Amino acid sequence: MLPTKNAKAPCLAVMGTGSDVGKSIVTTALCRIFADRGVRVAPFKAQNMSNNSGVTPEGLEMGRAQIVQAEAARVAPHVDMNPILLKPSSDVGAQVVLLGKALENSTAGEYHSRKAAFESRARRSLDRLREDYDLVIMEGAGSCAEVNLMAGDIVNLRMAKYASAPVILVADIHRGGVFAQIVGTLDCISKARQDLIAGFVINRFRGDLSLFNDGVRWIETRTGKPIFGVLPWYHHFHIEAEDSVVIEAPAKVTPKGLAHPAVAVIRTPHISNFTDFDPLSAVKGLELYFLETVQDLGAFSAVILPGSKNTRHDLDWLHRTGWTEKIVCFANDGGHVLGICGGYQMMGQSVHDPDGIEGVSGSTPGLGLLDLETVMTAPKITARTRFSWDGVCGSGYEIHMGRTDIKSGERPFRILERNGYAARQPEGSISPDGKILGTYIHGIFDPPEITDKWLEQIGLGRLKASASYGYAGRDRNYDLLAEHFIAHMDMDKISKLAEEKSS
Secondary structure, eight states: OOOOTTOOOOEEEEEEBSTTSSHHHHHHHHHHHHHHTTOOEEEEOSEEEOSOEEEOTTSOEEEHHHHHHHHHTTSOOOGGGSOEEEEEOSSSEEEEEETTEEEEEEEHHHHHHTHHHHHHHHHHHHHHHHHHOSEEEEEOOSBTTOTTTGGGOOSSHHHHHHTTOOEEEEEESTTSOHHHHHHHHHHTSOHHHHTTEEEEEEEEEOSOGGGGHHHHHHHHHHHSOOEEEEEEOOOSOOOOOSSGGGGSSOOOOOGGGOOSOEEEEEOOTTEEOGGGGHHHHTSTTOEEEEEOSOOOOTTOSEEEEOEESSHHHHHHHHHHHTHHHHHHHHHHTTOEEEEETHHHHHTSSEEEETTOSSSSOEEEEOOOSSSEEEEOOSSOEEEEEEEEETTEEEEEEEEEOOEEEEOSSBOOEEEEEETTEEEEEEEOEEOTTSOEEEESOBTTTSSHHHHHHHHHHTTOTTSOOOTTOHHHHHHHHHHHHHHHHHHHBOHHHHHHHHHHHHO
């Protein structure tokens, strides 16, 4: 399995017939399986487009999916694993994060015009990983057969060809049309690129697997390529989702439909780090809802304003849609409101962006729930953070532009450490009655002790955080994912793909 002396490590590539078909899950599974076999394995995604990001031990920013995959591989996350991160801030623009640092805000056209330079940087990151590890599992993005984008695609088949990486193509049977997904993908790409695809994984199967045996034979006969396995739907473990597509178009919630205490997260247009709330979804006896359509909030125990990649745009959206009135009314009636990062900034008196860091310069009135003001300024703060809340300690991370000036009120958190360096700083803001709380700390619910404290604060102290979160819980879930994958995949065939490339 190991590469020969002075040779670059082999690569396997995991690509998809579309977005959200399971590429990240398959990549995560392979990272854990090969790590369990004693292989030093690293994930790699040349370019990730996501507002769900995290922070490396060095204090640099990268896609959260690759941080998850690094955890599964039992190695420290490094920005070479995701050298280019695009964080959408509008329908046509994004912040470009290069090797962990915010580089620029760019339109799609501007970014594509400089694609060759970005591709070169991504290749160098891959080369470094291949020198430091025994195997690299590469993940593609979206569909690998977008014909209008293929000439400038630096993350899918072009990168696989550069690395001489056999490609495992993932298709999602749950969304229907799995035969067309696979055959159509092959039909849209050249013969040379078809030859890169070594076989297929069918994901999210429900029901009796034997009923798909004829389908397996048809695909293998039609394409001349093997199906490495069919993955059934799973419910007994949880792996963080990469893409906010999983929370798109949430349904309106009727108060009489709430069987248990419930928490609402306002699903703003540029929501970031939505996985902050995964631990709440696992609390037994608590219901978690993402809300987009304006509705009454009186039935909820608490409302959360999440992080945002474009704080002023999303704040304008709250005002324009009528959410502001509903949120302020909920707070005035004694409801508990929590703001995280961009949501915290929105809770103040105003948000100022004099230099147009997020787009058009100007100021936007806040919700007025806390006595503070925010000015958008560079550089971006990225830090792994240890903190305490009334003596309860936890860890999370910070990723934000802007500085917040607290005019009055208590500072509930104390920063103990940032990026490995001791710190003694107050953080966040809380109203005198303790019901309105804001913080810049992402991942705040990962420590069960912090979740329990917040549940107690909002009057739900009888509920307790799940032990399946935090690092120990996530690590166990990676094991369960690997077991699930091994039970349904032909790992001998998959392993031979890498062995053939390393021989």
